[in-house]
Amino acid sequence: MLVSAKEMLTKAKAGKYAVGQFNINNLEWTKSILLTAEELKSPVILGVSEGAGKYMTGYKTVSAMVSAMVEELGITVPVALHLDHGSYEGAKACIEAGFSSIMFDGSHYPIDENIAKTKELVAICEEKGISLEAEVGSIGGEEDGVVGKGECADPDECKMVADLGVTMLAAGIGNIHGKYPENWEGLSFETLDAIQAKTGDMPLVLHGGTGIPEDMIKKAISLGVAKINVNTECQLAFQEATRKYIEDGKDLEGKGFDPRKLLAPGAEAIKATVKEKMELFGSVGKA
Numbered sequence: 001m002l003v004s005a006k007e008m009l010t011k012a013k014a015g016k017y018a019v020g021q022f023n024i025n026n027l028e029w030t031k032s033i034l035l036t037a038e039e040l041k042s043p044v045i046l047g048v049s050e051g052a053g054k055y056m057t058g059y060k061t062v063s064a065m066v067s068a069m070v071e072e073l074g075i076t077v078p079v080a081l082h083l084d085h086g087s088y089e090g091a092k093a094c095i096e097a098g099f100s101s102i103m104f105d106g107s108h109y110p111i112d113e114n115i116a117k118t119k120e121l122v123a124i125c126e127e128k129g130i131s132l133e134a135e136v137g138s139i140g141g142e143e144d145g146v147v148g149k150g151e152c153a154d155p156d157e158c159k160m161v162a163d164l165g166v167t168m169l170a171a172g173i174g175n176i177h178g179k180y181p182e183n184w185e186g187l188s189f190e191t192l193d194a195i196q197a198k199t200g201d202m203p204l205v206l207h208g209g210t211g212i213p214e215d216m217i218k219k220a221i222s223l224g225v226a227k228i229n230v231n232t233e234c235q236l237a238f239q240e241a242t243r244k245y246i247e248d249g250k251d252l253e254g255k256g257f258d259p260r261k262l263l264a265p266g267a268e269a270i271k272a273t274v275k276e277k278m279e280l281f282g283s284v285g286k287a
C-alpha cells in the first residue's frame with residue numbers, strides 16, 4: 001500500500017535525518033529502488049516528473065505498476081508515490097490516478113497566485129490523506145525544460161506558504177537541478193537557517209541532490225532538511241554501467257542481448273547509488 005509522506009517526514013525532521021526521493025523512469029528503476037529500501041529498512045519516496053509520467057504512458061499506469069510491485073515484492077517499508085514538480089493540472093490528474101503524494105510547483109507564478117492555487121490543493125489533499133509539497137523561490141537548473149539559476153527563497157514567503165497547511169516545503173537555497181557547474185557557490189545555509197526559523201517543524205525539501213558535497217548534505221539535514229531529491233545521480237550510474245556492458249562486448253556474448261541481462265548492470269548500479277544516498281541521509285533502519 002502506498003502511504004502519504006507526512007508521517008515519514010515528520011519522523012525524519014524530528015530524528016534529524018532525511019528521506020530520499022528517488023525519481024523513477026520505468027520498471028527497472030522502480031524495482032531497484034524498492035528492493036534497496038526494503039533491504040535497508042528505509043522509508044522511501046518514488047518521484048515521478050510529468051515527463052516521466054508521460055513516458056510511462058500516463059499516471060494511471062505508473063500508479064498501478066508501483067502499487068502492484070509493492071505488493072508482489074512484499075515491500076513492508078513505507079513507500080510514497082509522489083508527483084515531482086507538478087503543474088496544477090498534473091497535480092489533479094495524479095490525485096485522481098492514486099498517487100499518495102503531490103508536489104505542486106507554483107514557484108513560477110506570482111506569490112499571490114502560487115498561494116491561491118496551493119490553498120485549493122491543500123484542501124483536496126487533506127481530504128484524501130495525500131501529502132503536498134509546495135515550492136517557493138524557483139530551484140535553478142533544468143526542471144523538465146524550464147531553466148532557472150540557483151535562487152534563494154524569501155523566508156517570509158516560505159512562512160506564508162508553510163502556513164497554508166502544506167506537508168513539506170521546497171525552498172531554493174542556491175541548489176540547482178542536474179550537474180553542478182564548476183563555479184557553483186554552494187548552498188546558502190544562512191537562507192536555510194532563516195527559513196527554518198520561520199517555518200518551525202515544517203519538513204524542508206532539498207532538490208537537486210546530485211553532486212552536493214556530503215558535508216553540505218549533512219549540514220542541510222541538521223538545519224531542517226528532511227527530504228532530499230535524487231534523480232540525475234541514478235541516471236548517471238545507470239548510463240555508466242550500461243555503457244561498460246556494451247563496451248566490454250557483453251551484449252555480443254551468448255544471450256547477452258536479452259534485455260534482462262543488458263539492463264541488469266544498470267539496475268544494480270541504481271541500487272548501489274540508492275544505498276549510498278540512504279546511508280548518507282541517515283534513513284537506514286528508520287522504517
Ligand SMILES: [Zn+2]
Binds near residue numbers: 085143229
Ligand atoms: Zn526539483
